[in-house]
Amino acid sequence: MGTLQKLTGTEDILPITQFVGQEIKVADVGIWQRVEAIAREILHRAAYREIRTPIFEQTALFERGIGEATDVVGKEMYTFKDRGDRALTLRPENTAGVARAYIQHSLYAQGGAQRLWYSGPMFRYERPQKGRQRQFSQLGVEVIGSRDPRADAEVIAIATDILQAVGLKNLSFYLNSVGNQSDRQAYREALVEYLTPYKDELDADSRDRLSRNPLRILDSKDAKTQEIVQSAPSILAYLCDDSRQHFDTVQQLLTDLNIVYQLNPCLVRGLDYYTHTAFEIQSADLGAQATVCGGGRYDGLITELGGPDTAAVGWAMGLERLTLLLQQLQESQPPELDFYLVSRGEQAEGQTLAIAQRLRQAGFSVEIDLSSSAFGKQFKRADRSGAVGCLILGDSEAEHGTLQLKWLRTEEQQELSQADLPSAIPQLRQHIQQQRQSL
RNA sequence: GCGAGCGUAGCCAAGGGGUUAAGGCAGUGGAUUGUGAUUCCACCACUCGCGGGUUCAAAUCCCGUCGUUCGCCCCA
Numbered sequence: 461m462g463t464l465q466k467l468t469g470t471e472d473i474l475p476i477t478q479f480v481g482q483e484i485k486v487a488d489v490g491i492w493q494r495v496e497a498i499a500r501e502i503l504h505r506a507a508y509r510e511i512r513t514p515i516f517e518q519t520a521l522f523e524r525g526i527g528e529a530t531d532v533v534g535k536e537m538y539t540f541k542d543r544g545d546r547a548l549t550l551r552p553e554n555t556a557g558v559a560r561a562y563i564q565h566s567l568y569a570q571g572g573a574q575r576l577w578y579s580g581p582m583f584r585y586e587r588p589q590k591g592r593q594r595q596f597s598q599l600g601v602e603v604i605g606s607r608d609p610r611a612d613a614e615v616i617a618i619a620t621d622i623l624q625a626v627g628l629k630n631l632s633f634y635l636n637s638v639g640n641q642s643d644r645q646a647y648r649e650a651l652v653e654y655l656t657p658y659k660d661e662l663d664a665d666s667r668d669r670l671s672r673n674p675l676r677i678l679d680s681k682d683a684k685t686q687e688i689v690q691s692a693p694s695i696l697a698y699l700c701d702d703s704r705q706h707f708d709t710v711q712q713l714l715t716d717l718n719i720v721y722q723l724n725p726c727l728v729r730g731l732d733y734y735t736h737t738a739f740e741i742q743s744a745d746l747g748a749q750a751t752v753c754g755g756g757r758y759d760g761l762i763t764e765l766g767g768p769d770t771a772a773v774g775w776a777m778g779l780e781r782l783t784l785l786l787q788q789l790q791e792s793q794p795p796e797l798d799f800y801l802v803s804r805g806e807q808a809e810g811q812t813l814a815i816a817q818r819l820r821q822a823g824f825s826v827e828i829d830l831s832s833s834a835f836g837k838q839f840k841r842a843d844r845s846g847a848v849g850c851l852i853l854g855d856s857e858a859e860h861g862t863l864q865l866k867w868l869r870t871e872e873q874q875e876l877s878q879a880d881l882p883s884a885i886p887q888l889r890q891h892i893q894q895q896r897q898s899l
Numbered sequence: 900g901c902g903a904g905c906g907u908a909g910c911c912a913a914g915g916g917g918u919u920a921a922g923g924c925a926g927u928g929g930a931u932u933g934u935g936a937u938u939c940c941a942c943c944a945c946u947c948g949c950g951g952g953u954u955c956a957a958a959u960c961c962c963g964u965c966g967u968u969c970g971c972c973c974c975a
Contacts, residue, residue, distance in 0.1 A: 465966080468966075468967080478909095478910075479910085530973090531972075531973045531974080532973080532974075535900075535972090535973090536973075536974085552974095553974090553975085582975080584973090584974080584975095586972090586973075586974085587900085587901090587970095587971095587972095588967090588968090589968075589969060589970065589971095590968080590969065590970090591974095591975080592973090592974075592975080596975065597975090598975060599975095600975095665971090665972065676973090681971085681972095729974090730973060730974060731974090740975095747969075747970085748969085748970065748971085749973095749974070749975075751974065751975060752975070753975075754974075754975060775975095776975060777975065778974085778975030779975085780975080781975060782975090802933095802934090804932095804933075833928095834931080834932065834933085835932090835933045835934060836931065836932095836933080836934070836935080837928095838933095838934090838935095839933090839934050839935045840935055840936095841935090842934095842935070843935040843936095844935090850934085850935085852933075852934075854933055855933090856933090864933090864934090866934070866935090868935075871934095871935090873934085
C-alpha cells in the first residue's frame with residue numbers, strides 16, 4: 461500500500477460512526493466524550509483531583525516500580541534511546557508515574573491522603589486482539605497516603621459507580637487479598653512445595669513460572685493446571701492477623717455498600733507492587749480480555765521508588781474495553797446544530813461569515829455551506845445536517861441586507877433584517893428550543 | 900514471541916485459470932441556473948494489499964511479505 465497507515469495496534473477515533481449493516485464497526489468520539497464526562501463528574505464529587513504526568517519516563521522507573529520479572533517489563537515495553545542516549549520508555553501503566561510525581565514534588569507534605577485521578581494513553585508492545593491494543597487508554601485513580609481500609613472500599617465504590625453510571629451491566633467483581641510481603645513469602649513457599657510433585661503435569665508456561673513467579677500459576681487457563689490448582693493451599697490461609705483484619709474490614713465495608721463481589725483466592729495481579737487488596741472487574745462480553753478494571757493496594761511502591769513509607773490503593777480502567785462494551789448498548793447521536801447557512805453569489809457569500817460569527821457569539825451553533833453549488837443541493841445538505849433552521853442568503857437578500865430563515869421542521873419561512881439580528885436573538889433562541897422539544 | 904482465519908472501490912460484496920472485474924450503499928454532476936421528497940441519466944477499480952514464481956493466459960494456483968481479525972502468553 462502506497463499510502464501511510466496507522467501503526468498496528470493503534471486506533472483512530474473518528475467524529476462519525478462507521479457501520480457494517482447494523483453493527484457498529486468504529487464508534488465515534490461521542491461515546492468517549494460521554495464516558496469522560498461521567499467519570500469526571502463522579503471523581504469530582506468524591507474529591508479526587510486530576511494529575512497529568514509525562515507519557516514517557518526513565519526506563520528504570522518501570523523496571524523498579526512494576527518489577528523486572530513481570531511480563532510487562534520483560535517483553536512488553538516500548539523502550540528506546542533518545543538523542544542524548546537516555547533510556548526512555550513509553551508508559552505501560554501510570555501508577556509508577558504518579559508515584560514518581562508524588563515523591564518528586566513531596567506531595568506527602570500536604571498532609572492527609574492524596575486522592576488523584578488520571579486519564580491518558582498507555583503503551584505495550586503486544587499482538588493486538590479484541591480489547592487489546594498497543595496504544596490504549598486508561599482512566600485510573602490512586603489514593604496515596606492512607607492504609608485505612610475505607611480507602612480500599614472508597615476506590616472500589618467509585619469504580620463501580622462509574623461503570624454503572626456509564627450504563628454497563630453484567631459485570632463480575634472478583635476480590636482477593638495477597639497479604640503483605642512476608643505473608644506472600646510464606647505462601648509462595650507453601651505453594652511451590654505443593655506444586656513441585658505435579659511439576660510434569662503442569663503446562664509449559666506454568667512449569668517455567670514455578671521457580672520465577674509461582675503465584676502466577678494460580679490463574680493459568682490451562683485445564684489440567686487449573687485442576688491441580690483447585691486443591692492448592694489458599695493465600696487467604698496465610699494472611700497474618702493484621703492482613704486478615706484489613707481484608708475483613710474491606711469486605712464488611714463493601715457489603716455495607718451493597719457491592720456484590722466474589723472472593724477469588726486465585727486472583728493474582730501481574731504487577732509486583734500489589735499488596736493486600738487485589739481486585740478485577742470483568743465482563744463476559746469482551747472475549748479473551750475480560751478485565752475492564754483492575755487494581756489493588758500497593759503499600760510498598762512509594763518506598764521502593766525512594767519515597768517515605770507510604771501506603772496507597774488504586775485501580776485502572778481500560779477505556780477501549782469500556783467503550784467496546786458500551787457501543788453494543790447504544791447508538792450515537794449526531795451533534796445538535798441550530799443553523800445551516802446556505803448562500804450563493806459573490807456578495808452573499810461574502811456576508812456569510814460575519815452573520816455566522818454574530819450568531820455563534822450569541823451562543824448558537826452554525827454551519828456554513830462552502831460549496832457554492834445550486835440551492836437545491838445546499839438545501840439537501842441542510843436537511844441532512846439535522847439543523848433546526850436554514851439561513852438563506854442569495855443575491856436579493858445580499859442586496860437588501862436581509863436574510864431568509866426557513867424552519868426546516870415546520871417549513872415556515874420568515875425574513876429577517878441583518879441589521880436587526882441582535883434584537884431577534886431571544887426570539888430565535890426560544891423558537892429553536894420549542895422546535896427541539898416538539899420532536 | 901507462538902497459532903489459526905481473512906485481504907476485490909470510502910463501505911458491503913460477486914467472481915476459485917480464459918481477459919470490457921457483477922451488483923448494492925455512499926459520493927459527485929445533471930434533469931430541477933432560489934427551496935429539502937421520489938424518480939431518472941451520467942460519472943465513480945487501466946486492476947483485485949505488495950513482491951516474486953508457475954502458465955500461451957493469474958483477482959483466481961504456488962512461495963514470500965505486509966496488513967488485519969481472533970486465540971495463546973499477559974493484562975486494562
